[in-house]
Each structure stands twice: as C-alpha cells, then as structure tokens.
Amino acid sequence: MTLAMYVPRSSPVHRAPAGVKLLALTGLAVLVFALPTLPVTLVALSGVLVVGLGLARLPVELLARQVRAVAVWVVGIVAVHAVLTDLLTGVATALRLVALVLAAAVVTATTRVTAMVAVVERAAAPLRLVGVRPARIGLVLAMALRFIPLVAERADRIREAQAARGGSRRGIRAVTTAIVPLLVQMLQLAHRISEALDARGADAPPPRRTLREAS
Numbered sequence: 001m002t003l004a005m006y007v008p009r010s011s012p013v014h015r016a017p018a019g020v021k022l023l024a025l026t027g028l029a030v031l032v033f034a035l036p037t038l039p040v041t042l043v044a045l046s047g048v049l050v051v052g053l054g055l056a057r058l059p060v061e062l063l064a065r066q067v068r069a070v071a072v073w074v075v076g077i078v079a080v081h082a083v084l085t086d087l088l089t090g091v092a093t094a095l096r097l098v099a100l101v102l103a104a105a106v107v108t109a110t111t112r113v114t115a116m117v118a119v120v121e122r123a124a125a126p127l128r129l130v131g132v133r134p135a136r137i138g139l140v141l142a143m144a145l146r147f148i149p150l151v152a153e154r155a156d157r158i159r160e161a162q163a164a165r166g167g168s169r170r171g172i173r174a175v176t177t178a179i180v181p182l183l184v185q186m187l188q189l190a191h192r193i194s195e196a197l198d199a200r201g202a203d204a205p206p207p208r209r210t211l212r213e214a215s
Contacts, residue, residue: 007109013056018115019122021107028103038092045099052106066105067098074098117142143193150189155182 008014013021032044052058067074074094081090108116117138124134158178 006112007058009057011056013051013110018111019119021111022119025103025107029100032096032099041092041095041099045095048099048103048106056106056110058109062109063102063105066101070097070101113142154185158182
C-alpha cells in the first residue's frame with residue numbers, strides 16, 4: 001500500500017486540525033471493527049468517499065490508486081472467506097479494509113506531514129517521564145511517511161528498467177525479480193541516512209539543564 005502525499009486544496013477538510021483528523025481516523029477504525037457488519041461498513045465507506053471526493057475535492061485517481069494497491073489483498077480476503085466462512089463475510093471484511101485504506105489516504109492527502117508529526121509529539125510528551133524523547137517518535141513517523149512513497153517510486157523505476165531490457169513488467173515474476181534490487185537500494189539508502197543522522201548527533205542524549213538555566 002502507498003500513502004497519498006499532501007494535495008494542496010482549499011477545503012474544510014484541509015483546514016481541519018491534524019489532531020481532529022487523526023482522531024476521526026482512529027474512531028472509524030474502532031467503529032468498523034466493533035460493528036463488523038456489511039451495513040456499517042458500507043456507511044463508513046460511503047462517508048469516506050463523500051469526505052474525500054466531495055468535501056476535500058481530492059482526485060479520483062489518487063483514491064483509485066490506493067484501492068489498486070490493495071486489490072490483491074481484497075481478492076484474497078473474499079476468496080478465503082468464501083471457502084472458510086461465507087461470501088458475505090468476505091465482502092464485508094474486504095470493504096472494511098478498503099474503507100480504512102481510503103480513510104488513511106484522505107488524512108495523509110489533506111494533512112501536512114509536519115502537522116501530523118507535531119500532533120504525535122504532543123501526544124507522546126508524557127513519555128518523557130520514562131525517558132522517551134517525543135522528538136524521536138516524530139522523526140520516525142516523518143521518515144516512515146516519506147519512505148513509503150519513496151519505496152514505491154524506486155520499485156516502479158526498477159520495473160521500468162527491467163522492462164526496457166526485455167523483462168516482464170507485470171505478474172508474479174516481475175515482482176520477484178524486483179525484490180532483490182529494491183532491497184539492496186533500500187539498505188544502501190538506510191545506511192546513508194543513518195550516517196547523516198549520526199553526523200548531526202541525532203542519537204546524542206538531550207543536553208542537561210543546569211539549576212541556573214532552570215531558574
């Protein structure tokens with residue numbers, strides 16, 4: 001799955017505080033899992049589409065790309081439930097996944113990364129009492145949000161390069177042949193980033209405050 005990056009718009013959804021949108025996303029997840037029925041799932045999915053396409057005015061292609069990214073999982077969920085339980089349960093479970101994926105895409109497409117990181121750091125502020133640095137949690141979140149689309153972009157480049165050399169761009173074979181070079185590139189990138197963070201003292205302990213500074 002790929003995360004939608006920020007799409008600038010002038011809409012009520014974009015102007016809503018990041019904390020409110022993250023709470024709404026959490027509430028939606030709790031709702032569809034606490035009431036795992038098809039009617040509730042359809043209402044949740046419809047609400048996400050109304051908010052994303054109507055209020056936020058996001059491109060249809062952006063949301064469609066998120067659905068295509070989990071299409072294999074959707075088909076697999078329906079097939080497994082059709083064999084083990086029943087088809088209706090499989091459809092409800094698959095639509096629940098689609099609703100949550102689209103809701104996450106709406107949040108990331110209407111919220112700047114800096115705003116989400118600030119909310120997470122404020123929420124993690126009490127963890128300072130047990131020695132956790134909220135700034136590190138925010139850094140991890142920011143890097144994760146940046147790396148997910150970067151991994152997808154690198155994978156597309158590898159597939160295009162293989163296709164240019166006569167390889168297959170689609171199918172299971174294309175996926176398996178792209179895994180090794182993608183993994184090598186990601187490990188190299190992670191190593192360079194870790195060196196850059198070390199050079200900037202990202203792992204250094206926070207400076208101690210003296211009694212004079214505290215007063």
